[in-house]
Amino acid sequence: xxxxxxxxxxxxxxxxxxxASGPVLLGGHALPExxxxxxxxxxxxxxxxxxxxxxxxxxxxxxxxLDARAAGVGAAAAVLLLRRSTLAxxxxxxxxTALLRALA
Amino acid sequence: MSSVRRTGESREAFxxxxxxxxxxxxxxxxxxxxxxxxxxxxxxxxxxxxMSAIVFAGSAQFAATAVLAAGGGxxxxxxxxxxxxxxxxxxxxxxxxxxxxxxxxxxxxxQAMIDFSWAAxxxxxxxxxxxxxxxxTLLSYPAxxxxxxxxxxxxxxxxxxxxxxxxxxxxxxxxxxxxxxxxRVGRPLAAAAIxxxxxxxxxxxxxxxxxxxxxxxxxLIGIGRR
Numbered sequence: 335x336x337x338x339x340x341x342x343x344x345x346x347x348x349x350x351x352x353x354a355s356g357p358v359l360l361g362g363h364a365l366p367e368x369x370x371x372x373x374x375x376x377x378x379x380x381x382x383x384x385x386x387x388x389x390x391x392x393x394x395x396x397x398x399x400l401d402a403r404a405a406g407v408g409a410a411a412a413v414l415l416l417r418r419s420t421l422a423x424x425x426x427x428x429x430x431t432a433l434l435r436a437l438a
Numbered sequence: 439m440s441s442v443r444r445t446g447e448s449r450e451a452f453x454x455x456x457x458x459x460x461x462x463x464x465x466x467x468x469x470x471x472x473x474x475x476x477x478x479x480x481x482x483x484x485x486x487x488x489m490s491a492i493v494f495a496g497s498a499q500f501a502a503t504a505v506l507a508a509g510g511g512x513x514x515x516x517x518x519x520x521x522x523x524x525x526x527x528x529x530x531x532x533x534x535x536x537x538x539x540x541x542x543x544x545x546x547x548x549q550a551m552i553d554f555s556w557a558a559x560x561x562x563x564x565x566x567x568x569x570x571x572x573x574x575t576l577l578s579y580p581a582x583x584x585x586x587x588x589x590x591x592x593x594x595x596x597x598x599x600x601x602x603x604x605x606x607x608x609x610x611x612x613x614x615x616x617x618x619x620x621x622r623v624g625r626p627l628a629a630a631a632i633x634x635x636x637x638x639x640x641x642x643x644x645x646x647x648x649x650x651x652x653x654x655x656x657x658l659i660g661i662g663r664r
Contacts, residue, residue, distance in 0.1 A: 337512050338481045341502055344512070345519040346492040352523050354545035356530025361537045361544035365564075371660030373532045374564035375629040377557055378620040380525060381612050382630035383653030384553060386637040388609035393500050394508075395518075395646030398638070406606030410613055420614040421461055427610035431603030 402438070406431030448569040455559065455573020462554045463577035465607045467585040468599045469496055474589020475598045477503045483590045490586035494579065495552070498522040501646050521647030528654055529556050536566040550575040557615045562622070625660055632656035 389407045390398050410427040477486035498519035505515040537544045550572050559571035633653035640649040
């Protein structure tokens with residue numbers, strides 16, 4: 335088997351195990367009181383980190399980049415604050431980023 | 439904990455999730471075309487499609503493929519992909535209390551976790567709506583696999599859609615979920631701010647995936663509080 339197929343197989347198994355772990359081990363039971371406050375903050379923390387990483391990150395890691403994406407996401411933020419429309423915000427992000435790249 | 443929901447309510451939530459998932463599935467389709475285009479020269483046309491079908495995690499697939507393309511080897515590629523998917527661990531812990539049924543059924547529901555559907559199914563205060571999450575993921579799966587096939591088979595003819603500003607769509611989606619749902623004044627805002635600081639500090643130095651999983655530590659400011 336080639337490296338490609340071994341990688342695909344291993345990554346598929348590991349990913350499935352990670353996705354299954356919480357649901358299988360802790361499913362259907364309330365979490366301890368002390369942990370519930372942490373879980374409540376997981377969504378805002380993860381989403382904020384994903385915004386940063388996907389705006390300024392490099393897919394290969396180890397770099398912080400300021401490029402057309404930042405302007406696109408900035409445009410999306412402006413639309414969200416003014417109009418609260420997800421679709422308009424996403425369209426603005428793509429349009430501004432593509433425009434800047436076309437001009438560059 | 440929620441009371442046991444009637445089937446009708448679950449079906450309603452599932453349908454609502456499907457509607458919310460439509461624009462994201464379209465974006466996932468475009469990103470998948472991009473993955474197919476990028477992966478085909480390394481893997482040939484079939485392996486990228488199989489990878490999308492059985493891994494179903496965009497950033498991990500891009501990262502593992504990039505490592506292989508750079509000659510990094512199997513172990514480095516699997517580690518890179520695993521680091522990017524490690525966030526599904528805590529995400530699954532958050533989802534777990536709201537899942538019903540056998541362990542096999544709960545494990546299957548866990549496979550439907552993607553960033554978008556998980557966050558969209560979050561109801562604040564740590565509550566989750568699993569049928570809504572399943573609905574929100576439903577269209578993204580065929581979009582992801584089909585888009586990969588399109589990119590891998592016809593990539594030469596259509597080009598890489600990434601140049602259309604596609605890579606700004608995903609942070610915009612997450613920003614919308616953050617601003618419209620999760621970001622309330624008080625601890626959620628503080629956790630988000632700390633997460634941003636951690637992610638910015640680690641981005642220039644850490645391998646891909648590490649900044650996000652490290653930033654989730656910001657949620658610990660909620661320990662012992664309701």
